[in-house]
Amino acid sequence: MLLGDLGADVIRIDRPGTRAARARDYALARNRRSIEIDLKTDRGIETLMSLVEQADVIFEGFRPGVAERLGFGPDACFARRPSIVYGRMTGWGQTGPMSNMAGHDLNYLSLTGALTLFQRDGSQPATPPGFVADLGGGGLMLALGLVSAVVSSRATGTGQVVDAAMVDGVASLTTLVHSMSAQGRWDLDRPGQNFCDGGAPYYDSYVTSDDKYIAVAPIEPQFYAVMVELLGLTLSGACPIETTRPTGTS
Structure with a gap:
């Protein structure tokens, strides 16, 4: 599908008796011809x-x-x-x-x-x-x-x-997660307790008044500060994300 999306001429080889059903019902079969x-x-x-x-x-x-x-x-x-x-x-x-x-x-x-x-x-x-x-x-x-x-x-x-x-x-x-673990920024033994897997209030989803959900993700300090301002809250100290970064690590 991806190669076809990029312009490749893709021919799929199908087992006898399966081609017609696949072409009609299978969305991933777009952008390709097929033969049995x-x-x-x-x-x-x-x-x-x-x-x-x-x-x-x-x-x-x-x-x-x-x-x-x-x-x-x-x-x-x-x-x-x-x-x-x-x-x-x-x-x-x-x-x-x-x-x-x-x-x-x-x-x-x-x-x-x-x-x-x-x-x-x-x-x-x-x-x-x-x-x-x-x-x-x-x-x-x-x-x-x-x-x-x-x-x-x-x-x-x-x-x-x-x-x-x-x-x-x-x-x-999973390279990113293991990299952050090596930097001391992610605890693999505490799933759901890290800054972007549900363990931080600034990176999570919340139930709305109409019983739907809103996703909130202002990780960077400047975006976190805007969220605090718009919600009418008081920013106490640095953005929590800053505390997860070891000294000397970008």
């Missing part, structure tokens, strides 16, 4: 390879080893088009004890510890939709890798494999 190919037949693989010979990128989301077994793994594709970028998407990576296990967004959040960031005051963590791992740590990371590899391929004439694992992408997305 039976990849379990020699004719189907040859049809796919004829597309590979004309493509800049091929990417797949099978479990480790499936593409090779069917006959369109990286080596087979590079033999037909050395400059092609070969993208792979998995949940747990190509190797390791969990590589062949099924998984979903919530599992990747849990194992990386990112699910704790959706927790408040020791309560049960929230269950977010599949944005963080599936789309952010997975699809977005893969798209960035593919575009970067295409730039390299066009400069060198040599393709490469871009291997994206959702669990790795989620871990990368």
Whole structure:
């Protein structure tokens, strides 16, 4: 979807009998054409390879080893088009004890510890939709890798494999929190007690008189001061956010 949004000509390979339903009902299928190919037949693989010979990128989301077994793994594709970028998407990576296990967004959040960031005051963590791992740590990371590899391929004439694992992408997305933890600005053992995870009154949501919610987020001192002024309150001392910053740290 993202590559199509950026102008790429994307062709999706669908299993026989699934294309029409997907194109009609699946919003993420926008900006792409699709064709049905039976990849379990020699004719189907040859049809796919004829597309590979004309493509800049091929990417797949099978479990480790499936593409090779069917006959369109990286080596087979590079033999037909050395400059092609070969993208792979998995949940747990190509190797390791969990590589062949099924998984979903919530599992990747849990194992990386990112699910704790959706927790408040020791309560049960929230269950977010599949944005963080599936789309952010997975699809977005893969798209960035593919575009970067295409730039390299066009400069060198040599393709490469871009291997994206959702669990790795989620871990990368938590870099900011772990950085602040190392600086003494975030306590990983106290979810919901930090300045932007529900532990500060100036970064939270509040119930309104019409039973809806308003989000308040004036973290920086100058914005905090404006909030205090508009609410008719008295600002006592420095903005609380200042007290979370260790000496010498920006």
